[in-house]
Amino acid sequence: xxxxxxxxxxxxxxxxxxxxxxxxxxxxxxxxxxxxxxxxxxxxxxxxxxxxxxxxxxxxxxxxxxxxxxxxxxxxxxxxxxxxxxxxxxxxxxxxxxxxxxxxxxxxxxxxxxxxxxxxxxxxxxxxxxxxxxxxxxxxxxxxxxxxxxxxxxxxxxxxxxxxxxxxxxxxxxxxxxxxxxxxxxxxxxxxxxxxxxxxxxxxxxxxxxxxxxxxxxxxxxx
Numbered sequence: 001x002x003x004x005x006x007x008x009x010x011x012x013x014x015x016x017x018x019x020x021x022x023x024x025x026x027x028x029x030x031x032x033x034x035x036x037x038x039x040x041x042x043x044x045x046x047x048x049x050x051x052x053x054x055x056x057x058x059x060x061x062x063x064x065x066x067x068x069x070x071x072x073x074x075x076x077x078x079x080x081x082x083x084x085x086x087x088x089x090x091x092x093x094x095x096x097x098x099x100x101x102x103x104x105x106x107x108x109x110x111x112x113x114x115x116x117x118x119x120x121x122x123x124x125x126x127x128x129x130x131x132x133x134x135x136x137x138x139x140x141x142x143x144x145x146x147x148x149x150x151x152x153x154x155x156x157x158x159x160x161x162x163x164x165x166x167x168x169x170x171x172x173x174x175x176x177x178x179x180x181x182x183x184x185x186x187x188x189x190x191x192x193x194x195x196x197x198x199x200x201x202x203x204x205x206x207x208x209x210x211x212x213x214x215x216x217x218x219x220x221x222x223x
Contacts, residue, residue, distance in 0.1 A: 001016060001025065001026065001029050002014060002015050002016060002026060002029040002030050002033060004033040004036060004037075007186065008190075009042070009043045009044050009045065009190070009193050010044070010045050010046070010047055010186050010189045010190055010193070011033075011036075011037045011040075011044060011045070011046045011047070012046075012047045012048075012049060012182075012186070013030070013033050013037075013046065013047070013048045013049070014049055014050065014051065015030070015048060015049065015050040015055065015056060016050060016051075017050065017051040017052040018052065018054070019054045019056070019057040020050055020054055020055065020056040020057065020104065021056070021057050021058060021059065021060040021061075021063075022056075022058065022059050022060050022078055022081075022103055023060040023063055024060075024063070024074070024077065026060075027077050027078065027081055030081060031080075031081060031084065034046075034081075034084055034085060034088060037088070037090060038088060038089060038090070042196075043193035043194050043196055044090050044193060044196045045090050045091045045092070045093070045189035045190065045192055045193050045195075045196065046088065046090050046091070046092045046093070046189065047092075047093045047094075047095055047182070047185045047186055047189050048092070048093075048094050048095065048111065049094075049095040049097065049181075049182050049185065050095075050097060050098060051097070052098060053098045053099060053121075054098045054099045054100075054101075054104070055094070055095075055096045055097060055098045055099065055100040055104060055108070055121075056100060056101070056103070056104025056107055056108075057099065057101050057102065057104055058101050058102030058103035058104040058105070058106075058107075059078065059102060059103045071222075072221060072222060075135060075221045075222060076218050076221050078103060079135070079137045079138075079215040079216065079218075079221055080215075080216070081107070081110075082106060082107065082110045082137070082138075082141055082215050083110075083137075083212050083215040083216050085107070085110040085111065086110040086141065086204065086208055086211065086212060086215075087201060087204045087205045087208065087212060088201070088204070089196060089197055089198060089200050089201030089204070090195070090196040090200065091112050091113070091188075091189060091192035091193075091195050091196070091200070092110075092111040092112045092113070092189075093111060093112065093113045093114070093115065093185040093186075093188045093189045094107075094108040094111040094113070094114045094115070094185070095115050095181045095182045095184075095185035095186075096108060096114060096115065096116040096117065096121065096123065096163075096172065096181065097117050097121070097178065097181045097182070098117070098120075098121045099121050099122055099124075100116075100121070100122070100123045100124070101122070101123075101124050101125075101126060102124070102125060102126055102127065102130075103138075105123055105124060105125050106125075106138055106141055106142060108123070109141060109142060109145040109146070109171075110141060110145075112192075113173045113185075113188050114166075114171070114172040114173055114174075115172065115173065115174045115175075115176060115181055115184045115185040115188065116163040116166055116167070116172040116174070116175050116176075116181070117163050117175070117176070117177070117178050117181050118162075118163035118164055118175040118176055118177060119163065119177065119178065120162075120178070121162070121163065122160040122161060122162060123160075123161045123166045123171055123172065124154075124158060124159065124160045124161065125142070125154045125155055125158060126158045127155070127158065128155070128156060128157065128158045129158040133223075134155065135221060135222055135223055136214050136217070136220075136221075136223045137211075137214045137215040137216075137217065137221060139155070139214075140210060140211040140214040140215065141211050141215060142154070142155060143211075144208055144210070144211040146169075146170065146171065147169075147170055150169045150170055150171065153169075154169075154171070163175035163176075173188070174188075
C-alpha cells in the first residue's frame, strides 16, 4: 500500500512495489497522503515514486469487473484523485522508475514534473488497443498536459514511449539512469519548495480550469 515519508521539506509518497493499480483502498490511501501534504505548513513539495517493475499500471480492472455496479462511483473517485493532484498547492514530481500505463500514465500527467528511467520501462496510453475509451475527464487531463500532436499520437496509436522518447516528446521532463530517478525528482522538488501555498494552488486551478471542471463533473463522468 502507499506510504508517505518526509525527507526534510520534501514529502515522498511511495506508491508500492506491485502493479500499483487503482484499487479503492489504494485510491483512499493516496488521497489521505495528498491531504496530509496539503494541510502541512511551510515550504514543501511532493515526489511520488514506486519500487519494482511498475510505477503504476492504472485502473484495477479485476476489481472493476467484479463490481460492475460501482463503475460510475469508481470513475468519479479516479477523476477526483486526478483533479486533486493537478490542483495541489505544492509542486509535485513523479519519479517514473518503471512501466507507467493507462490511468497510471494519466496520474503522472497530473504532476507538475516527471522524471523517467532512460534505459527501461515504458510510458503508454493503451486504451485504443484494449478497447476502453477515455472518459471526457481523462481526455481533458491528457490534452491539457501534452502538446496537441503528442496527445494525438499517444491517445490514438497507444505508442509505448521509452524514457528518451518520452523526454523528446515532452511527456517527461528528464530521462536519467535508473539510480538517479528518485534523486533527480527530489532535486527538482527541492528547487520549488518555497512555491507551496494558496497562490500556487490558485495558479494551477486557473491554469487548468477547463480540465478540472470536466474531471469534477460527477453528474456525467462517463460521457
